[in-house]
Amino acid sequence: MKIRNILVVTLFSMFTIACSHYEELSKNSTESKSGDDESHNPGQDCGSCHNKSGSEAALEYWWTVAGTVFKTNGTAQKSATIELWTKPGKQGTLVKRLVTDDLGNFYTDQILNFQGGVYPVLISASGELEMSSAFSGGSCNSCHNGSKEPKLTIN
Ligand code: HEC
Ligand code: HEC
DSSP, X not given: OOHHHHHHHHHHHHXXXXXXXXXXXXXXXXXXXXXXXOOOOTTSOTHHXXXXXXXXXXXXXXXXXXXXXXXTTSSBOTTOEEEEEEETTTEEEEEEEEEOOTTSXXXXXXXOOOTTOBEEEEEETTEEEEOSSOBOSEEGGGTOSSSSSOOOBOO
């Protein structure tokens, strides 16, 4: 093989190894999907079980982001999107986009880089709501539980 061919093959392998590793991580992550009903406990603080070292829930799935979205009438908001941006007002980089399932729940166990904190945006067919302070991972319902902060609600 000519030196140039060896170089091309090497670069190509490096590239595919890097990509397949990322794809493998993404493929293995468990995440809420539109129309799914495998989750449970809507409105509860998911992290109280799932992000508690040693608990059965945490052994199964450690959610890096999780929560529940309701409609104003209290039923599940089954078709909302949650976006996490590095800057307020949907600026900077989109770190993650999640959708709610049939219980209104959203969750992922994908390892995410929250950097200095990310700004959540809640989106539905009726509009958008933005959180003006930063979130650094974990359970949205730990605050948005209806007593500390209002439940995440959008029609
Ligand atoms: C009281 C503790 C507790 C709370 C609160 C809790 N979970 Fe769980 N969760 C568990 C346990 C334990 C399991 C694993 C065993 C099972 O499936 O029941 C689990 C499993 C799951 C699964 C996998 C189901 C499957 O078998 O495919 C999902 C998805 C899930 N939880 C989502 C959530 C979300 C989202 C929240 C918050 C809205 C939440 N959980 C709140 C304890 C909890
Ligand atoms: C540490 C507590 C805390 C956590 C965790 C938290 N929030 Fe908030 N959230 C707040 C507070 C306080 C406000 C009101 C002030 C503000 O916007 O910063 C708020 C406001 C919001 C609003 C605006 C609501 C409105 O009616 O305008 C949205 C949307 C929101 N949060 C989404 C989320 C999502 C999605 C998550 C999880 C990814 C999350 N929040 C996690 C404390 C929290």
